[in-house]
Every structure is written in structure tokens, then in C-alpha cells.
Amino acid sequence: MIVFDENKAWELLATLASRGKRPPGTVEHQESIQYLLTLMQDVCSRAWLQPFSLQLKGKNIDCANICGFLEGRDTSSTVLVGSHFDTRWIADNEKDVIMQDLPIPGVNDGTSGVVIILELARILKQMKPEKNILFILFDAEDIGIIDGYEFGFGAGYYAKHGDIRPDLVIVLDMVGGENMHLTVDLHSFTHLKSRKVFGRLFAIGRDFGYPCFFNNRTSLIISDHYPFLKRKIPALVLIDIDYPQWHTHSDTIDHCSRNSLKYIGDVLFHFLTHPLNGII
Numbered sequence: 001m002i003v004f005d006e007n008k009a010w011e012l013l014a015t016l017a018s019r020g021k022r023p024p025g026t027v028e029h030q031e032s033i034q035y036l037l038t039l040m041q042d043v044c045s046r047a048w049l050q051p052f053s054l055q056l057k058g059k060n061i062d063c064a065n066i067c068g069f070l071e072g073r074d075t076s077s078t079v080l081v082g083s084h085f086d087t088r089w090i091a092d093n094e095k096d097v098i099m100q101d102l103p104i105p106g107v108n109d110g111t112s113g114v115v116i117i118l119e120l121a122r123i124l125k126q127m128k129p130e131k132n133i134l135f136i137l138f139d140a141e142d143i144g145i146i147d148g149y150e151f152g153f154g155a156g157y158y159a160k161h162g163d164i165r166p167d168l169v170i171v172l173d174m175v176g177g178e179n180m181h182l183t184v185d186l187h188s189f190t191h192l193k194s195r196k197v198f199g200r201l202f203a204i205g206r207d208f209g210y211p212c213f214f215n216n217r218t219s220l221i222i223s224d225h226y227p228f229l230k231r232k233i234p235a236l237v238l239i240d241i242d243y244p245q246w247h248t249h250s251d252t253i254d255h256c257s258r259n260s261l262k263y264i265g266d267v268l269f270h271f272l273t274h275p276l277n278g279i280i
Helices: 004-019 027-043 108-124 152-162 186-190 192-207 228-231 259-273
Strands: 048-057 059-070 074-084 131-138 168-173 233-239
Touching: 004 259, 027 059, 027 108, 048 108, 048 152, 059 108, 059 152, 059 233, 074 108, 074 152, 074 259, 108 131, 108 152, 131 152, 131 233, 152 228, 152 259, 168 192, 186 192, 186 228, 186 233, 192 233, 192 259, 228 233
Parallel strands: 074 131, 074 168, 168 233
Antiparallel strands: 048 059, 059 131
């Protein structure tokens, strides 16, 4: 029986956490691009990089979105499932002001979504998903407010220049924290299809009895889904914006939970392997 394996996802989370921080422009960032591309090649029928560059901290920085593709039973439409992999240069929510200018670990914010995606790709490769699946690990999401950038730069680059236009975008961001409660992003409700998908995902989560899908508050959130919404592509983000360690040096594996990985992984696996009639 093919199921989402939260233990495999957790092992990969620990591995990526042990490799350290990876803010754009560092050696660790470049090494991570090649390492994650290799992992994506292992779990997808094809994988590739979408390179781009930007000016950050007075330097030209080479970046890349890491893409993988699986063909579905119905090849007429494509679901993009994405998460950023970069970690943040600064700890702007850190209480200790001396530590605010140092890069954060980003184990939940920048890694939890990555491991869910790679585990989903691994199991979906063993069967045909309902639709084509385009997995993307976005670069340069967490440069927001640094040097005047918005959050989601790499996603914006793909939305403008990507060679496969998705019919639906589901973004994962901070989906591995302990005691996670998902936040409902009201931007996504501006598009009827993404609103329907939100309803479907939460219905699945509540049917499974997963606590992160109950008692959810609303907010307006800018993440990697937002550039697609601006281009009239239905898009949403699954995120716990109230994660207490967000943008601090305490965003470590000690504050993550394999149950949270399971909740999101199970729901997405169910969603992607069942008919999507009336949605896309």
C-alpha cells in the first residue's frame, strides 16, 4: 500500500537541517541547489533548474528554482506544488537585537515544505497522479523586505518565465511546526477555483481528524502563491503564520513535528490521487 511516510520526510528534514543555513549568495546555498536537484531527479520522471540572478547586499547572486515533473492520468492540466528552499538572511523577529542581522536556520520556514514535496514525489512516482504534477522548490522567497524586495521573488520569476503554465498552484510554507494550526489566506479567496481547493483540502483534513485543519484564523499573506494569483492563476498557500519561531534563531528541528508533516502529506496525497472534477 502506497502511503505518505512521515518518517522518511522527518529523516530528510534532519539531514537538511544538519547541512546548515542556505541564504542566497552563500556557498551553502549553491551546494543546496545541486543537492536538492539530485534528490528531485531521484523522485521525478524529469527534473531541471530554472536559473536566474538578482542583486542582493551589493552583489550579483545566482539563484535557481528546482523543478520536477510527473505525468498524470489526465495530461490536459497541471497542478504545481511548491515550497521555497532558501533560508532567511536576517532574524527580524528575534528578541535579541544583536542577533537580528544573522541568518536563521529555517528548518520549518524553508525546509518543511521541501521534505513534504520530495516525499510526495517519491510515492506519486510509483503510481499515476490524477493530473500532471509540477513540483518546484522556489529560490529567493525569503529575501522579502531585504534591499526592497518582496517575498516570493523566485516564484514570481517562474510565474513570468516558466515553461509549464500551471492550472492550479498549492504552496507549502511553515508546515512542520509543533502544535501547527493552518492560517486561511484571504488573498486566495479572490479566485473562485483556489477558494474551492481550499475547501476541498480542509474538508479532507477535517475528515481525517487532523487538528491543524480546525479552528483556523484568517489573514492576508504574501508567499510563493501570490505572484500566481496576480497573474489570475488559482493559487493558495498552506501555512502556519503564527509559528512562534518564525524568523528567529529558534526555527530549529526541536520546534518541528513529524505529525505536522504527516497531516499535510496525507491530505495532499489524497487530494492529488482522487478526481478533481469541478476544480481544474
